[in-house]
Amino acid sequence: MDLLNQESKSRAKSEFQAIILSGMGSQLGPLIASHGDDPTPKALLPVHNKPLVSYGLSWLEEANIKEALIVCPPSHVAPLTDHIQATSPNLKVDIKAFEPDMDGPISTVSILRKIANRIHSDFVLLSCDFVPSLNMKLSSLLNMWRVDMTGMVAASLFYEASDEAQKRKGKPPPTVTYREGDILHVSYDNEKQAQIPMHLLTKFGTCRMTRKLVDSHVYIFKKTVLDVLPLVPSMKSIKKDLIPLLCTLQYSRTKRRELSNVLVHPESITTAENVQEKGSISLMTALQYSTTQSLEIKKTAHVQRPQTPTPAGKAPWGSSEDSSEGNSDSEPEEEDPVFVPSLRCGLIIQKRSKDEICGRVDTLASYREINLSLLREGSLDARGGRDGIDPKAQISTNSAWADSSRIGEGSVVARSSVGQHCVVGKNVKIINSIIMEHVEIGDWVKIENCVLSRHTKVGEKTQLKDCESAPGAEIKAGASYQGVSLDGTEKANIVLGDE
The missing domain is CATH 2.160.10.10 (Hexapeptide repeat proteins)
Incomplete structure (x- = not known):
């Protein structure tokens, strides 16, 4: 009996909920025009003779996620309901319509604000137009979240752009600054010379930058991220506002202190008094509070609390933030009695393969490309x-x-x-x-x-x-x-x- 597999399936039922965003698909041109009174939902456009949303639903079912919420325009609710009832009987799917209101235009963050009361666990958020490759298993991504990404509040899935996509004119891909397992900064500015915060360089020193990665619009979020949204009313876009904000928590002490009490449950924060009383910190706690997880630490059962006092101008022991001269977020501060977790933002990169295709079907060009690529398979x-x-x-x-x-x-x-x-x-x-x-x-x-x-x-x-x-x-x-x-x-x- 595969107890490990059974445990993973059991946890998936309660651990994760799926949110699927299904928009109008305006960049697909005439393909999404109505036929008389009959609307043409982007989610139901055929890709390789299979409705587009079916790829995402199958991806969720393979990972044993049992509950999904689809957010779509009001005119798309009926055809989507008919399709899902006929094809996904094992998945509990709730479909909610979104409409513009007095608060302003519809945005991805405004949708999250409106459905926050329906989200009861950590959640996977994806677009209905994402087609994963055959070897990209959502269950593997969730296992990485559970095991390899300790201390994460969010994780983003990026994939390497195909040769055809790199040749196409249009908006360039974002500038992504990262290191192994973490996305540190992402910018969607169209400038030829990318700019990154000095605070980031001061904190991490060596990191990588690239413009060859494409945002899949697949994210894994801690449920507590929803509590951040009311604190920043001007936030509109998940990819341009929310993810960059969460990235800054990794190198900005000020931002981390502002949001740590929202993102981390109080019972999971270790105080100096608790550490002094216990005399040690457990392995998982130490890893959670560490921005860099070394193999040596992973092999150690406990991390002893140092007996020497913290030097003036240095971050308190257990904090992931170092001091840096001339950096407002890293200036010397009084020792904090609370060890604030690192609040990391994870990065998952899907390598491109000649034999497989993955990507978003959000333009006419990508609709052609992915259809024909799947035919090649x-x-x-x-x-x-x-x-x-x-x-x-x-x-x-x-x-x-x-x-x-x-x-x-x-x-x-x-x-x-x-x-x-x-x-x-x-x-x-x-x-x-x-x-x-x-x-x-x-x-x-x-x-x-x-x-x-x-x-x-x-x-x-x-x-x-x-x-x-x-x-x-x-x-x-x-x-x-x-x-x-x-x-x-x-x-x-x-x-x-x-x-």
């Missing part, structure tokens, strides 16, 4: 049977199709996915493209590097390259387009047929 789960495929049709091994779709004689599907209930005519060529559900394609059509949304209709002898269509778009016969976003309005349909 060739998952058998996304391949249907041959009943609806004409014997003379050719489908490459790195393509995906649904059982309910029909593909006509002489058609070729190469490195593409064809969704549910699609009808593909004769002698059609589909190359490097994503075809969503209920799409109708006439005979002698060529489609290359395109994304066709649900209920799109393409007339015969049409040629499309580097295009994407909105749900319900109708492209009349004989049209030829390259690099165009095709919507479903009547005016656009007339223009398409005339050109």
Whole structure:
């Protein structure tokens, strides 16, 4: 009997709750447009013929997390509820709608403030558009949080950007300053020369800086982090405000003293009187209060309290903060009778692999990239049977199709996915493209590097390259387009047929 595994599963039920943020997906262009009165939630966009949110839900279930809260726009509640009830019966999912209010625009921190009363444990927060790689197990990340990240109040998951992502224009990745296991500073400024606080350099000396890491928007938080939010009313963004604030606790004595009584339960703080009475500090307590966990300390059962007095101008024994001349946060202070924990902010880096893909599906470019990368992996789960495929049709091994779709004689599907209930005519060529559900394609059509949304209709002898269509778009016969976003309005349909 695997007692260790059973214990891990039992703890996961009570230890962690999952929060999934599902926004409108405005950067996905026409793909998230409504089809009549029927909304198109970003969370339900098909990725490799599987709804986007299903990747995150499966990730949670594999880690044996039993409870999740999804926060989404009001119009998305009904379709998300229907999908989750049909596909995730073992996961207790609560769906809450968010709406703008008099307090200002919606932000990730404002959402956390509103749902704080529903969070009853440490929690994993992720976006609905995150697709983890096959070897990135959430259970492994949680075990790192339990064992290797003593004293953490938060941890962030970053991943190495793909070659395609590094070449794309747009917002550059953040500047991340870190050392082994800890994120020390993160900046989203677009300046060529990154700036980091002198306090950080004074405290840690040697550290690493990079702009090759991408924020996955996957975080692990102590529940007590929620108590910090009311103290900083101006805070709006988790990645730009909350995480940088928590990072400063590692090198700013002032910030740490301001927030330690909020972030750390009183019973877990060791006072000087308690240490003097007991004469020693346990291993776990010593590690919790230490910013640097050496192997020598880990091998020691107890750490004896030194008998010599603390020199003037030095941090009290047990504190993780050293003094530094000229640094307002590190100036000599009176000895503090309370040993304040280090309040570390952890960093988990997912290394990039040629054979696997992970990332966020938050733009048109990333939607194409991740879909096509998953096709390269060739998952058998996304391949249907041959009943609806004409014997003379050719489908490459790195393509995906649904059982309910029909593909006509002489058609070729190469490195593409064809969704549910699609009808593909004769002698059609589909190359490097994503075809969503209920799409109708006439005979002698060529489609290359395109994304066709649900209920799109393409007339015969049409040629499309580097295009994407909105749900319900109708492209009349004989049209030829390259690099165009095709919507479903009547005016656009007339223009398409005339050109």
